[in-house]
Amino acid sequence: MPSYKPLIFGALLLSLSASFPMAASCLSAPDTITLNAGGKLFEPFSFDHAKHIQEIKECSDCHHHTTGTLVQNPKCVKCHQNSSPTAVVSCKGCHSATPFSPETLAEKSAEKQRFHLDKMGLKGAMHQGCIGCHEKQGAGPTGCQDCHQLSEAGKAFYYSGKVAVKGAHGAKKH
Amino acid sequence: MKRRNFLKACIIGGATISLGKTNKGWAAGSFEGYPDAMGVLTDTTRCIGCRSCEAACNKEQKLPEPETSFEDKSVFEHERRPDSKAYTVVNAYDKKQPGEPVYRKIQCNHCNEPACLTSCFVNAYTKTKEGAVIYNSKVCVGCRNCMIACPFNVPGYSYESVTNPIVKKCILCYDTRLKVGKPPACVDICPQEALTFGRRSDLIKLAHERIREYPDRYYDNVYGEKELGGTSWLYLSRTSFDKIGFDTTLGNEPIISNVKEFLGMVPMVLSIWPALFSGIHLLSKGKHDEHGHDTESTQEDR
Numbered sequence: 028m029p030s031y032k033p034l035i036f037g038a039l040l041l042s043l044s045a046s047f048p049m050a051a052s053c054l055s056a057p058d059t060i061t062l063n064a065g066g067k068l069f070e071p072f073s074f075d076h077a078k079h080i081q082e083i084k085e086c087s088d089c090h091h092h093t094t095g096t097l098v099q100n101p102k103c104v105k106c107h108q109n110s111s112p113t114a115v116v117s118c119k120g121c122h123s124a125t126p127f128s129p130e131t132l133a134e135k136s137a138e139k140q141r142f143h144l145d146k147m148g149l150k151g152a153m154h155q156g157c158i159g160c161h162e163k164q165g166a167g168p169t170g171c172q173d174c175h176q177l178s179e180a181g182k183a184f185y186y187s188g189k190v191a192v193k194g195a196h197g198a199k200k201h
Numbered sequence: 202m203k204r205r206n207f208l209k210a211c212i213i214g215g216a217t218i219s220l221g222k223t224n225k226g227w228a229a230g231s232f233e234g235y236p237d238a239m240g241v242l243t244d245t246t247r248c249i250g251c252r253s254c255e256a257a258c259n260k261e262q263k264l265p266e267p268e269t270s271f272e273d274k275s276v277f278e279h280e281r282r283p284d285s286k287a288y289t290v291v292n293a294y295d296k297k298q299p300g301e302p303v304y305r306k307i308q309c310n311h312c313n314e315p316a317c318l319t320s321c322f323v324n325a326y327t328k329t330k331e332g333a334v335i336y337n338s339k340v341c342v343g344c345r346n347c348m349i350a351c352p353f354n355v356p357g358y359s360y361e362s363v364t365n366p367i368v369k370k371c372i373l374c375y376d377t378r379l380k381v382g383k384p385p386a387c388v389d390i391c392p393q394e395a396l397t398f399g400r401r402s403d404l405i406k407l408a409h410e411r412i413r414e415y416p417d418r419y420y421d422n423v424y425g426e427k428e429l430g431g432t433s434w435l436y437l438s439r440t441s442f443d444k445i446g447f448d449t450t451l452g453n454e455p456i457i458s459n460v461k462e463f464l465g466m467v468p469m470v471l472s473i474w475p476a477l478f479s480g481i482h483l484l485s486k487g488k489h490d491e492h493g494h495d496t497e498s499t500q501e502d503r
Contacts, residue, residue: 102414126394127383127388127397127399128383129383132382144403144406144407144410150391150392151247151391151392151393151394154392154393155247155393155394184256184260184271185270185271185272186271186272187256187259187266187267187270187271
């Protein structure tokens with residue numbers, strides 16, 4: 028019987044260490060987030076943040092070096108090994124909603140020291156991040172309307188044509 | 202003597218003009234594009250074939266409604282090319298491979314030294330400093346030389362208009378967006394950021410950086426960097442470019458290099474030959490006058 032003690036103790040420690048950084052950094056995390064808030068062609072929708080925290084558990088999977096466990100990727104640790112969680116952790120805090128506007132491009136070329144020159148815009152980061160992970164995990168929506176429904180303007184935009192055919196933006200079942 | 206002096210002046214003047222033009226032509230062969238020219242980098246590894254770019258182009262350029270809606274995925278069964286009703290189309294390639302095919306958006310590549318511009322005898326085409334190859338539909342006479350000259354088979358022809366036949370193609374949204382620094386409509390709508398807008402010189406660096414960072418994801422070449430003297434539209438691919446419908450046999454010499462020697466002769470022919478031959482004609486006619494063999498007509502004229 029006493030031989031089990033260190034095992035139980037170890038397991039307890041492990042579970043603590045696994046849950047601690049998450050509990051500490053995700054305390055103020057919102058349960059739901061409205062995405063595509065200003066969407067014109069697709070309706071805004073509610074993102075179940077709580078569910079993703081529950082299933083993924085690792086904040087840094089989506090939030091990179093800004094929160095959660097420190098990055099492990101050998102390419103990133105060169106700079107971010109000791110990066111403490113940042114004040115801004117939201118996607119739009121780093122990924123610009125207008126990555127190709129004259130202002131953003133001017134800002135980029137003015138800042139000569141910038142390393143992340145190929146940082147994706149908000150829309151690209153969201154789509155590639157979400158769909159990429161959903162496909163990898165074999166779980167979660169991957170079709171356009173599985174997340175956001177077409178608005179009236181969107182229907183007019185995509186369904187124009189002499190013959191209406193549903194396809195590319197239809198819902199995919201997973 | 203007066204006539205002879207005039208002819209001499211014509212020949213000397215013509216020769217200097219044509220020589221000057223030819224020298225300029227040689228210099229043009231090494232033109233690497235305007236320094237601040239913008240461009241678009243298409244990352245074909247990111248494209249999911251949603252055709253949003255086609256829809257956005259249709260609305261932005263006020264093109265006619267398509268045959269079937271932009272939701273129709275059956276269009277991928279056949280390879281399409283841009284035409285007067287669609288300045289951009291997305292095709293599917295590598296369909297025999299398991300998994301998703303490779304999607305590639307096709308539109309005008311906005312060459313640094315456009316063959317369409319070279320071939321146009323009414324000067325309808327302009328390569329703007331922003332990088333777009335635009336055309337003036339008011340001067341276009343509908344000869345379709347540019348359609349034949351374009352190595353990428355891009356310009357479309359509006360056959361439906363008999364009274365005003367003009368060529369139509371992507372203008373990088375020059376009038377409505379590029380002119381004020383905004384990205385083209387297709388770039389703005391792309392959900393995957395498969396299209397990156399920026400200064401062409403920056404995009405080339407960016408593209409090579411992506412290849413360096415993800416060597417397994419990319420084929421080590423940037424299509425459009427050097428092809429035909431370089432294009433404003435650049436491409437990245439997972440496989441070699443010939444597998445996804447690109448013409449990899451075009452070489453790096455711009456089209457104008459193949460025709461510049463001939464074109465250099467054109468001003469000379471146009472400026473000297475008429476004067477030369479009319480001079481010869483007048484001289485021979487004058488001789489006839491002097492010898493009094495051909496006096497009838499001159500008498501009648503008087």
